[in-house]
Amino acid sequence: MSSAAGPTRRRRPPLLVVVVSAVTIAVFALPLAGLLGRASWSTLIDDLTTPDAVDSLRLSLICSLAATALSVLFGLPLAWLLARVEFPGRSLARGLVLLPLVLPPVVGGVALLSAFSRRGILGEHLYDWFGLQLTFTTAGAILAETFVALPFFVITVEAGLRSMDRRYEDVASSLGADRWTVFRRVTLPLVAPSLVAGAVLSWARALGEFGATITFAGNIIGRTQTLPLAVYLQLESDPDTAIALSLVLLVVSLTVIVSLRDRWLGAS
């Protein structure tokens, strides 16, 4: 953290600030504490190893990792373009790609349906020409998760690219390196922290996706029933398993946040 604010003074913070902060932290800690309290610890391992639970854990892992890979593959060139190249409509392009950040996920699912279902504007042709159906498939779940996760990657990496010192790139070019070499040997290492942060954020977002997945890919055990869907639908029939799965998601999310803390607030 920058210490350019002047000499630090050893004074107690204002009481009101402390009280409000304590209340806020308590409000956020209570749900976690509640979950830990309601969990059935003695049956935890059994609950997590039921066939449906294993299916949803496996699916979540596969889909979220695939969505992250796609986000990196497609997000990196886009982030580079948005950060480096001035082109007409750049703001609009950025707005479109970042839209899923604020769009309610189920709306995203409906939008995906209107584009990629068998009656959708593109999906219709995919089905008629190639017999390809994305809805109710694992690929569809990956698509839904990528739709919501990629913007996280793009926004993080674009920020990193904008804030890095470009003189290194210029020097490398002047020394004779071609653009790809400059990108590979100079740019990428310099934005590596943003790349990692972006990938981790988009992975966490993909893992937790519910609305778009259930709307577009449906809820098929072993095929599209990822962790959040399993939790939601098993809450009635098997609450102990649902809570055990919730704990898994909670622990993962907490780890992500804690590990990213320095990345967000530290210098890039």
Place this chain on the structure above:
Amino acid sequence: MMNATMKATAILVVLAVALTGCGSDDDAVSDTTAPQTAAATADESTAAATPAVAGTITVSAAASLTGVFTTLEEAFTAANPDATIDINFGSSGQLSTQIQSGAPADLAAFADEAPMAVLDKAGLLAGPAEIFARNQLVIVTKPGNPKGISSLADLATAGIISLCADTAPCGKFANQALASAAVSIPENSVTRGQDVKATLTAVAQGDAEAAIVYVTDAAASGDSVATVEIPEADNVVAKYPIAVLGSTQNIELAEAFMAFVLSDDGQAALGDAGFLSK
């Protein structure tokens, strides 16, 4: 300068995401008022036969009652202008669990006796439950039935089939009907919806080939789906109980609305929607 601005923007974006809730969207599909379908014949005069009641009650009603209970609510409040009836539609299993967890409701109307029996056993009912309607299952397909489905057996090979979750009465009954017909649909072809409306939407709006829902839901969907009958031998009769809950704050209004549902006019509206008589 740009450094700080981009960071601030990024942090704001993360906060915005947290606010929009990238987690569960459980108000996604249920709790929406369905379009009006069969003309309601619920006569206001029956609702006004007893002295007008006042106040507000919350009714937890099965999703399959969306259309008809909205109609009944409108008729009742037209005759009793000081009464407000808020209806919470959802899967009967979910609603029953909510009530057991202390959700405030005055009246419960479910699609199966089992979730009501659970409430009774837990001592949560103010009075005995009464059956007010019955329903049966039907197969719905895309308009025109492109896959030529003519029986439950055809569902095993038709593609993606939409069924209700096991904890929803329609899911439990669909499982029973399939078992009775000795049909087994491969698990990776079955998508489970959290209530009967979501289940039907997968066919009406999505790419599921067919679904097993109630006759009344198929009727409410009109032309957006085609129907295939399930033979009586395999079909299931769902009995719909209604009861006043012990946690009610307005027992007169709750009992009045329950009486209205059980009255001739309430029954006529239910019949128009496709329900079998009680």
